[in-house]
Amino acid sequence: xxxxxxxxxxxxxxxxxxxxxxxxxxxxxxxxxxxxxxxxxxxxxxxxxxxxxxxxxxxxxxxxxxxxxxxxxxxxxxxxxxxxxxxxxxxxxxxxxxxxxxxxxxxxxxxxxxxxxxxxxxxxxxxxxxxxxxxxxxxxxxxxxxxxxxxxxxxxxxxxxxxxxxxxxxxxxxxxxxxxxxxxxxxxxxxxxxxxxxxxxxxxxxxxxxxxxxxxxxxxxxxxxxxxxxxxxxxxxxxxxxxxxxxxxxxxxxxxxxxxxxxxxxxxxxxxxxxxxxxxxxxxxxxxxxxxxxxxxxxxxxxxxxxxxxxxxxxxxxxxxxxxxxxxxxxxxxxxxxxxxxxxxxxxxxxxxxxxxxxxxxxxxxxxxxxxxxxxxxxxxxxxxxxxxxxxxxxxxxxxxxxxxxxxxxxxxxxxxxxxxxxxxxxxxxxxxxxxxxxxxxxxxxxxxxxxxxxxxxxxxxxxxxxxxxxxxxxxxxxxxxxxx
Amino acid sequence: xxxxxxxxxxxxxxxxxxxxxxxxxxxxxxxxxxxxxxxxxxxxxxxxxxxxxxxxxxxxxxxxxxxxxxxxxxxxxxxxxxxxxxxxxxxxxxxxxxxxxxxxxxxxxxxxxxxxxxxxxxxxxxxxxxxxxxxxxxxxxxxxxxxxxxxxxxxxxxxxxxxxxxxxxxxxxxxxxxxxxxxxxxxxxxxxxxxxxxxxxxxxxxxxxxxxxxxxxxxxxxxxxxxxxxxxxxxxxxxxxxxxxxxxxxxxxxxxxxxxxxxxxxxxxxxxxxxxxxxxxxxxxxxxxxxxxxxxxxxxxxxxxxxxxxxxxxxxxxxxxxxxxxxxxxxxxxxxxxxxxxxxxxxxxxxxxxxxxxxxxxxxxxxxxxxxxxxxxxxxxxxxxxxxxxxxxxxxxxxxxxxxxxxxxxxxxxxxxxxxxxxxxxxxxxxxxxxxxxxxxxx
Numbered sequence: 054x055x056x057x058x059x060x061x062x063x064x065x066x067x068x069x070x071x072x073x074x075x076x077x078x079x080x081x082x083x084x085x086x087x088x089x090x091x092x093x094x095x096x097x098x099x100x101x102x103x104x105x106x107x108x109x110x111x112x113x114x115x116x117x118x119x120x121x122x123x124x125x126x127x128x129x130x131x132x133x134x135x136x137x138x139x140x141x142x143x144x145x146x147x148x149x150x151x152x153x154x155x156x157x158x159x160x161x162x163x164x165x166x167x168x169x170x171x172x173x174x175x176x177x178x179x180x181x182x183x184x185x186x187x188x189x190x191x192x193x194x195x196x197x198x199x200x201x202x203x204x205x206x207x208x209x210x211x212x213x214x215x216x217x218x219x220x221x222x223x224x225x226x227x228x229x230x231x232x233x234x235x236x237x238x239x240x241x242x243x244x245x246x247x248x249x250x251x252x253x254x255x256x257x258x259x260x261x262x263x264x265x266x267x268x269x270x271x272x273x274x275x276x277x278x279x280x281x282x283x284x285x286x287x288x289x290x291x292x293x294x295x296x297x298x299x300x301x302x303x304x305x306x307x308x309x310x311x312x313x314x315x316x317x318x319x320x321x322x323x324x325x326x327x328x329x330x331x332x333x334x335x336x337x338x339x340x341x342x343x344x345x346x347x348x349x350x351x352x353x354x355x356x357x358x359x360x361x362x363x364x365x366x367x368x369x370x371x372x373x374x375x376x377x378x379x380x381x382x383x384x385x386x387x388x389x390x391x392x393x394x395x396x397x398x399x400x401x402x403x404x405x406x407x408x409x410x411x412x413x414x415x416x417x418x419x420x421x422x423x424x425x426x427x428x429x430x431x432x433x434x435x436x437x438x439x440x441x442x443x444x445x446x447x448x449x450x451x452x453x454x455x456x457x458x459x460x461x462x463x464x465x466x467x468x469x470x471x472x473x474x475x476x477x478x479x480x481x482x483x484x485x486x487x488x489x490x491x492x493x494x495x496x497x498x499x500x501x502x503x504x505x506x507x508x509x510x511x512x513x514x515x516x517x518x519x520x521x522x523x524x525x526x527x528x529x530x531x532x533x534x535x536x537x538x
Numbered sequence: 539x540x541x542x543x544x545x546x547x548x549x550x551x552x553x554x555x556x557x558x559x560x561x562x563x564x565x566x567x568x569x570x571x572x573x574x575x576x577x578x579x580x581x582x583x584x585x586x587x588x589x590x591x592x593x594x595x596x597x598x599x600x601x602x603x604x605x606x607x608x609x610x611x612x613x614x615x616x617x618x619x620x621x622x623x624x625x626x627x628x629x630x631x632x633x634x635x636x637x638x639x640x641x642x643x644x645x646x647x648x649x650x651x652x653x654x655x656x657x658x659x660x661x662x663x664x665x666x667x668x669x670x671x672x673x674x675x676x677x678x679x680x681x682x683x684x685x686x687x688x689x690x691x692x693x694x695x696x697x698x699x700x701x702x703x704x705x706x707x708x709x710x711x712x713x714x715x716x717x718x719x720x721x722x723x724x725x726x727x728x729x730x731x732x733x734x735x736x737x738x739x740x741x742x743x744x745x746x747x748x749x750x751x752x753x754x755x756x757x758x759x760x761x762x763x764x765x766x767x768x769x770x771x772x773x774x775x776x777x778x779x780x781x782x783x784x785x786x787x788x789x790x791x792x793x794x795x796x797x798x799x800x801x802x803x804x805x806x807x808x809x810x811x812x813x814x815x816x817x818x819x820x821x822x823x824x825x826x827x828x829x830x831x832x833x834x835x836x837x838x839x840x841x842x843x844x845x846x847x848x849x850x851x852x853x854x855x856x857x858x859x860x861x862x863x864x865x866x867x868x869x870x871x872x873x874x875x876x877x878x879x880x881x882x883x884x885x886x887x888x889x890x891x892x893x894x895x896x897x898x899x900x901x902x903x904x905x906x907x908x909x910x911x912x913x914x915x916x917x918x919x920x921x922x923x924x925x926x927x928x929x930x931x932x933x934x935x936x937x938x939x940x941x942x943x944x945x946x947x948x949x950x951x952x953x954x955x956x957x958x959x960x961x962x963x964x965x966x967x968x969x970x971x972x973x974x975x976x977x978x979x980x981x
Contacts, residue, residue, distance in 0.1 A: 070876075070880050079882070079885065079886050080880065080881035080882070080883065080886075083890070084966070086893060086896075088899075089900070093895060093917070097786060098784065098786070101783055101784070101884060102660045102782065102783065104884035107883060111880075112622060113622050113626060115880070116629075116650065117626065119650050120631040122646040123632060123635050123643070124644070125630050125634035125635040126630070126634040126635070127630035131636065141630075141634050142541060146628065146633075147590070148589070148590075148597075151593060151597035152602055153597025153599065153600040154597050155806035156806065157602055158807055159809050159811075160610060160946055162938065162943075165938065166600050167600075168596035168598065169597075169600055182579045194672040195865065196865065197864055197865040198672060198866075205713065205714065209713075228865075229852075229853040229855070229865075230853050230854075233860045233863035234863040235858065237714070238714040279567065285571060285572065309578070310577065311568065311573065311574060312572055313573070313575070316571075317571075333630075334637070335632070335869050336633075336635045336637070336870060337636070337637035337638065337867050338866040339812030378709075379707065380672065380673055380707065380810075381613060381674055381675035381704055381707060382614070382809070384810075384811050386810060387806070387808035387812050390593075394593060397583070397584045397592070398584060399541075399583055401580040401582075402577070404578060409562075412565065413544075421555065435567075460643055465636075465640065466643075486542070488548070517643075520642040523837040523838040523841070524642065525836070526835045526838075527845050527847065529835055530845050534847055535835075536831055536833050537665070538652065538656045538834070
């Protein structure tokens, strides 16, 4: 085997911020005081927060050392299933940092913010073009926020017809955010099982769909990495009972330029700009979760909406059926700029190519790792493939042990124990930005770990050994929470 | 395309392993009638250099400093951002990592967020803070939903001096529930009027903002006492956290939940987002809190480390029974905030907050000298309302031509406040800038 990526290097220990510094130090350049000091009532004055005083050097060293304990997409392959950890292009960062964007006050008169409004207007058009849906809101600040917006739209749609549905159908493979978002709208989730092929059957949906059901939340491609091939039939069934079809577009990266979401019966669809459109995940946010709808639901989209009038861009509140506002201003514009710049850099053909290569990479891994790990569904996949720890059970090695050992080989673990329908799931989404050489290294590492599971399982149980810390005690952390220092 | 590493040779050899002939063959599981017929209708790709030109042109049409002097806050503030912070944030180990579900590979994000939680709790005088939410508006909505969960009551009272756009987000969040929102009016002095509180029972929470939307500092202690006397939760909201560098913090004045917008802590305005929802509460309510939490623990060798914790509140474990549907935090913005709090430090934040207050008082005094009325006489921090004679809109437009944005017209949000404008002054405005504004307004 080739030399593995994982090694040890010099990283440094670093105390907590408040264990550093000295009273009277300062890491900030104070502006000149050019006005006198005015009286302020003692009643209102506090003692000020107990922050440490640090120099700029202290702060820079502190956070540089911390950063070195992290692993990012720029460090190496990050095959988290359903998270689409593709490369985050650097030019996008440059564009978002431009002073005319980053320094723009959100309440500027619109004639002084034409550029950013034009960008938002065009981005809505691009997303509408890519999905095939009719209208778009960019306001939701994250995927789950988009789901909530989508559910509120569905709720408002039924309400406008004088209906109050109490249920929503959610497949057993759905992200946890789906039922949680539906619950915020007062919907009770009715689970539906996927079939032996890992997709929903029209019959299973027909059995539970009724007039008291607001609709269905489908993830397509789903979290098992399969295209919901019965989606059109399912949509017909749902529509015939007055329901709507919500599509979680978390996995849109598999089907750009391939599937026309507007023609397969989807009424509401959310996208994740931080997945499909290459904006960085930032260690957990900020993301952006635009929602795309069909024409007849456009009236419910959040306000304000960017509209074009006589070649000028305006923010319009004039949509009386709107669900209202989801965000104090217009959503995560800084993230939208990066997605916009990605789409313009890629163009139509490369976006389609990206989906093709994402699916190619996933299927290559599926083939190469079949037999090394147990493949949950033995059929071609879309952008991700699901294995489990079934073959390692005899050695009492779990999914957790396997992926912790992968860290020692220099890879971020795949998504684990999700979706819930596969016991001990190992969900691998390589994305299109990993080259064949990287995939081969990953495959070699997986094989090495599988061999170790046979020959020296103790190595896996002790892993990781090359990270800043070893496995952490999460049980005590939850039982006796220590949340501030 | 430079982001796509596959050569034609790679593609053929990989297809061969998979056992198909063409890339199209990868999509055979998608029924024909679900396929897109034509190509994507998008502009042709731009080179990096063409993109730079295009984006610079778009960005160039926005009114931003230093060319423009923007005396407008209202939930989005111009503060100086140290280059050290922008530089540290662009470290890709922070920017390109995922949520720290695999703690051994994410100790950097985890320790930094734990430090953010700690300094946030200290700033607000609260016992515990979460890893952040989307923005100040959704933080308020989550706080109200949390109060409804804790008290199992269905009515909330919200001050009309909470940011009007935050109140609209609250309405959206609560629309599908059967909760009732009672709006508390405001007094002539620019503070919340509590008189209607006496008539309402069974409240889950009373929510006020301080400094409020008019910039006035509320008497949180008195509101807190009245709220607690009714056995109701006291929620305080804010749009300008820098104020607590100088003013008494919400925790010391009785807040059960303190939440708001952290954009001031070195996050660029970016036309309103991404920003930072700050959220803190008393420890006894932590299991009802929404959002992520980082906790301290030990590894197998007894070494200190950090993990995401109390996940049983969250959607990926509890699904529909979760405290919220949230699956993200404003992590990178929280990092900016903790870097900022550490950079200004305890001594510095007080000095900086004082400078904001003093500059704002200076401008207030100059407005008065010039013969204009300050609408509300309660003490303010770095924002205040000025009343102009009828017809000021024309002057406002003239000043825009001179590249001065002279406050925010309040009539959009409070129709009764015609000709009244909300001004904001931070450390970024010099005496000269303010004098020029006054000259412009007078002329």
